[in-house]
Amino acid sequence: MTAAPHELTLAEASAAIARRRLSPVELLDALRARFDLLEPRLNTAILPLWDEARQQAAKAARRIARSGPRSPLDGLPVGLKDIIDLAGHRTTCHSRLLLENGKTQDAAVVARLRAAGAVFPAKLATHEFAIGGPAFDLPFPPARNPWNTAHHPGGSSSGSGSSVAAGILPAALGSDTGGSVRNPASQCGIVGLKPTYGLVSRRGVFPLAYTLDHVGPMTRDVASNALLLNAMAGHDPADPGSALRRPENYARHLRKGLKGLKIGYVRHFHETDDPATSEIAASLDAAAKLLAREGAVVKTVSLPPLGEFGAVNRVISLAEAASIHGRWLRERPDGYSDLTRKRLLPGLFLRAEEYVQAQRRRRELIAAVEDAFTGVDLLLTASSMDPACRIDDPEAIELTYPRQARTPFNVTGHPALTVMCGLSKAEGLPLALQLAGRFFDEATLYRAAAAYERAAPWKDRRPSL
Template identity: 35%
Template sequence: MDPADLTIAEAGARLRSGDLTAVDLLASVRRRASMTEAILHAYLTIDAEGATASAVEADAALQRGDDRGPLHGIPVALKDNMVTRGVETTCSSRILSGYVPPYDATVVERLRAGGAVIVGKTNLDEFAMGSSTENSAYGTTRNPWNPDRVPGGSSGGSAAVVAVGSALGALGSDTGGSIRQPASLCGVVGMKPTYGLVSRYGLIAFASSLDQIGPITRTVDDAVTLFEAIAGHDPSDATSYRGDFPDPRADLGKGVEGLRVGIVSELSGDGIQPGVAAAFQATLDRLAGAGADIREVSLPSTEYALSAYYLIAPAECSANLARFDGVRYGPRIDGATVEAMMSATRRDGFGPEVTRRILLGTYALSAGYYDAFYGQAQKVRTMVSEDFKDAYAEVDVLVTPTSPTTAFAVGERADDPLAMYLSDICTIPSNLSGDPAISVPVGLDDAGLPVGFQVLAPALGEGVMFQVAAAVERLSGFESRPALATSLGAA
C-alpha cells in the first residue's frame, strides 16, 4: 500500500516498527499532492523545505528513542487562516497576499511539539466565509469525488487533501459548519470541539464567539488523536477553557447499546435531498440494530438559528476585520488621507462575500438597528442553547444529516448568497450553543457523492460524541475512496 493511503494510526505503527520513515512518508504524500493538485487546487502553499527538515528531525528523534507521541512524523496540513512563522498565510484573501507571520498559532506550536510534519497551507473561502471554497482569491478548490463539484467550505482545501492522501490529517476551523460540511462533502471525518477547548491564538478571527479549530481525518480514531494533540488551556487565548475535560478516548469502543439517540424533527424533513435522507435513515436503522434507543426530539428555535447566525457572525466579522486597513501588514493602495488609503485598500483587498458580510455586520451593529437585529439575534442564541439543554435532558446525543445535500456543482450557488447560507442549516446551531459535533461519512448517493452523518453532544461531551461516531463508522463500513486517490494508489 502506498503510505499516502495509511491512516494516522497505521502510519504511526509503521514508523515505530521501522517499516517506514517520516522522510519516505512525506515523499509519498508529496507525490500524491503533485499528482492531484492540478485537478484539486487544494494547497495554497507547500512548505517543502520546512516539512523536509521536520521529517528528517522526526526520524532522528525516533532513532534516539525520543518519541513525541501519535503525531510523531505524521504529515498534516493547515487551513491557511492559522498563522505559521516564516510561511505565508493569506486567509485566501488579497488583503493578506505576501503576509509572512512573525509567530506560530498555538495549535501549530502544539503540532510541532508533538513531532508532526506540516506539509503546507490549504485553500479556504476568503476569511472562512463561505460553504464551497469558491470565495478564495486564489482560485476554487475542486471536490476529489467529482471535480465539477465543490468540496464544501470553508475548510474545503483541508477536507480535499485528506480525502486524497496529500496529508494524513488536517486542521480546519468551524464558525458555522466550516469543518463538518466540507468533511461531509469530501467523504472524510470532521469535528468541531466544544468552544474554548482548542486555543484560537493565531487563528485569524472571523467571528470570535463562534470560531473553533478542529481536526479533519480519514477515521474517527485519527480525529481523536489530532483533537487530543491540540486541545487544552492556553493563556494566550482569553476565552480558552480552564477546567479539566473527560478523556475523549475512554468510551471509543463501547458501542451504542442503551444510548439514547435523538433525531431532530426540524432537521430531518423538508429540504433534505433524497439520497442524503436515505443514507441517514440507513444509519439510524443500523444504530437501532446495535441497541441504540432512537427517539425524536424537537429544537423549536432551530428554524431561527440561521437568521440569528447571519446577524451575529457578520457583526463579529465586521469588528474583527477592521484590523485589515493597510497599516501593519498586507498590500496598501495609496490615498491622500488615512481614510482614503484605508477605503481604497479594503475595497481592493476584500472579495465580494467578505465585503457583503462586513456591510451586513456594520449595518446590524449600527445605531438605530442594534436592538432589532443584533440584540434580538443574541436572544435567539440563548433560546437555541436552551432548546439543546432541554433535548439533552432526554437523550445522550443528537443526530442529523451534516449537510442537506451532497456536493453541489461549482458555480451553482455563487450568485445566490441565501441559497449558499442554507448549506449550513444543520451545522450552525452547535456553533451558537458552543457544543461539540462531528461528521462521519456513511455512504454514497446515486451520483457517487459522499453523505455525512452528524453527531452532536452537550458541551464537554466529546467522549460520548466520539463513542457514537466510532459506532456509526464501524456499522456503516464506509471505506470508499475517491477514484482520484485509488487510481494513484494502485499505480
C-alpha cells in the same frame, strides 16, 4: 504494511511508525508524490512547504530511532488552513489583502502539535477570510472536490477537506464558525469535528466571529480525529474564550460500542424545517436504524426550528465580522473578492439592538438544547441537505450553502461531528450525518461515531483519482 503510505489514516501511520515499519520521511515522500500528481486538478494548497516538512520529518525519524516516538503524532504531517499562523510564513486568508502577512509565531494549536512532533507540509486553501467562496477573482484558485473535480468541496476549510479525502494528507486543521469544518468534511466524505467552544485555542487563528469561532480536526477516520484532538485541546490563558479543562484521552471509549447510549434523532431539521433531498433523508433514516441495531436507543426529539438557529448565527457572525473587517471594507473594498464583499457588507448595517437581541435568543437556544440532553446522550441530525453542487454554478452554491443543520451547534457551542453515511446515486458524491454531544463530551461523540463507522460500509470508500 500492505497499503501504500498515502492510503494510511493518521492512526495507521502512527502505528506503523511506532513499530518501525514506516519512517516519517518515507511517508512524507509518498504524500509529496501524491500532491504533485493531484494538485494541478485539486488546488488544495496556497503555500506548499514540503522541503521544510521533510527536514522536520528527518529530525523526527532520528529522534524515533534513538528513543521512540515523542507522542503518537511524532513525525506525522498535518495541513493547516491558511488562516492559522505558522512561524516563518505568511497567513494570507486566501486574500490579496494579506499577501505580505508574515508571521513570527505559531498559532497556539500549531505550537501544541509541533511539541507533539507533528510536521506541516502545506498552508491550505480556504474561502477568503473563511467566508467568501468559492471565488475565482482571487490570487489563488478555489480547491475542488476529489470525488468529482467539477464539484464544490465545501467550505470554508475547503483545501483541508479536499487534501485529506484525496490522500494528499492524513489530517488537517480547519475552522468552524457556521459549519466550516463539518461542511467540507461532509462534502468530501471524511470525519470533521467542531469541538466544544473553548476546548481548542483560537490564538493565532484569524477570526471571523469571536463568539462562534472554533478550530477542529479533519481526518479520514474517527480514531485519527481523536488522536489529533488529544494533542490540540488544552487551556490557553491568552485566548479569552478558552475553557479551563484538564487534559483527557478523547479516544478512551472508541471500542466501547453503542449499548446503553440514548440518541435523540432531530428529524424535523431535515424533514420540515428545511427539507433535504430524498437520498439524504433516506441515508439518515438508515443510519438511525443501524445505530439502533448496534445497541443504541434511538428516539425522535425536537429542538427549536432550524431557521431560528440560522438567524441568530447570521446576526452574530455578521456583526462580529464587521468589527474585524469594517475599516478594510470602508478603505479597501476592492481588495476583497466580489463574493466576500457581498457577504461581509450587511454586517455594517446591523444595529446594536439586533446584535444584543440575537445574543439573548442565543441563550434561550442553548437552554433548549441543554434541556434535550437531559433525556439523551447524543443528538443525530442532518449535516447538509444536498450533496455537493457544481463549483462553477454560483446560483446553486447560494441556494445549497445555507441548507444545512450545522449552525445550531456554533450558536450553542456544543461539540458536533460529521461522518460519511452514503453516496449519491447520480454523481457518487458523499452524504453525511451529524452527531452532537454534551459540552466537553467529545469522548462519547467519538464512541458513537466509531461504532457507526465499524458497522457501516463507508469507511474505506475513497475517491477514484
